[in-house]
Amino acid sequence: MSKWQCTACVYVYDPEAGDPENGVAPGTPWEKVPEDWLCPVCGVGKELFEEIQD
Numbered sequence: 001m002s003k004w005q006c007t008a009c010v011y012v013y014d015p016e017a018g019d020p021e022n023g024v025a026p027g028t029p030w031e032k033v034p035e036d037w038l039c040p041v042c043g044v045g046k047e048l049f050e051e052i053q054d
Contacts, residue, residue, distance in 0.1 A: 004030050004049040009042040
């Protein structure tokens with residue numbers, strides 16, 4: 001699975017880990033992350049994330 005990196009603060013969303021502290025269960029692919037989810041580090045929206053390869 002691809003990871004997604006925040007372009008504002010370089011936080012990386014890893015689908016295998018999810019973001020359980022913010023309601024995204026481990027194993028949740030990027031496409032299933034809610035549209036209103038925000039970067040847990042800097043608070044920007046999904047539109048400022050870019051796909052990166054492992």
